[in-house]
Amino acid sequence: MLIELLENPVCTECGLCREACPVFQIQQQEEFSPRGRAILGSAGIRTLVFYQCTLCRSCRVVCPIGHDPAGETLRAGLIEASIETPANQAMIANIREYGNPFGPLAEGEVPKTLTCC
């Protein structure tokens, strides 16, 4: 390879990665594309959109300069600011109260929903 894939914090907003993003494929809205997230992040916006990232890094692989979406960092910022999804809040409350993320379960009962961020 003539150019090594670098890990790069800067996004040039070229938009070449959006089709690689599984979340964009479902939502088809720019704010859920890797570029959209980078634009929101650079505008200092803290938003639940950052939870809707699988952290798969497909965008980084196709990005010509290896931009890293830093999904964990963006989420850490949300947690610091106590910005949580209802699912997130339910999961934490369940863990605190019942010791599991699913809520009250009878002996041998299989959870019907997996509550997660």
Next chain:
Amino acid sequence: MQQLLSLFHPDQISIRHETRIAYSRDASRIHGECLAVVWPETIEDMIRLIGWAAETGNDLVPRGAGTGLCGGATPQNSVVIDSARLRQIGSIDIPANKIVVEAGVPLDLLNRHLKPFELFFPVIPGSHRSATIGGMIATNAAGLHAVRYGRIDEWVAEATLIDGKGIIHHLSAGDRGGIAGWEGITGMIVQAALHLTEIPQQRSLTLLCFDDLKGMLEEVAHLKANPSLSALEYINPQAAALVGWAAKHTLLAEFHSMDGKVEATIDMAAIWRARESLSARLTLAGFPISEDPQILPEAQESTLDWLAIQGIPVFGHLGVGIIHPRFLQGDPRILELYHRVSASGGQISGEHGMGLKKRQWASLAMKVKAQALKTQFDPQGVFNRGKLC
């Protein structure tokens, strides 16, 4: 906005802050105020939206993938129409080598769909991963293989446009003047019938380095005489050095034959990947502004020489005279470049379009043509106000 919200299913419209910020610019990073984004799924959706805009005096900005480099899809207190949900690919008409696709289909998705049939759509801009057929038609895209396949207008058999009056036009090759290259000022392209071609049986490429510009341009003329030439890309010494290559005038020539020295698919892919990363890498190196003049063969030596002496990094599709000199924002030499290009009979925009970035440099002929098209298709000025000229 309440009235607009009431016209669409909640999934098809957003006035959320996050949406409006994410749609406030295209790849040029020229930004403006986005009032709302609508994702039409049918022609009826479009007609309702256009009716609302005409009644309320709002501006509608068509948008594909937002990879444009001149602010063509940047809103200016506008409602953005995103083609992302117009993604249907019709069946292939094999005997005629034709296909009908919706405007929001990204080029690479189309070409992946065509591969099993050994066909492809050969107009391939550097943004092929994301660029949509609608956006490519609206900018009359050229690109990496223009030296062989030309621009997209030669490959559109018919395009469906909904104009500013809400009228549906099926514009065929003969009367498509209202579409290709008009940057969304005449209406929204929703669908197109495209000509296709066979995937070449053979492919190879060669990288050539030159110390001397004159010698390189002689080689360009020689390569262009080869009927199997399928791409002819240039990288100047400054651009090459900035991305860690030998600081020489470099040519990448691709052939649909075995005339090139590199034949292994994996090696060719690596070279193309490196070439296609140049734009983003030069942005990172401090040269974010991408120009796209088209220069006549007789002016190429003096223009490329001037750019090299100025230390301006350049790459581009030299086979068709379209080059991408890169600048810092506000570099006064951008204007000097425009003057040089115009004085030597070239075009200041070879493929990106005029958008917001270059509108004040539109020629009188372009202004006259745009005005006539506006009168014909969009007399109330519903679509992409203040763009192109």
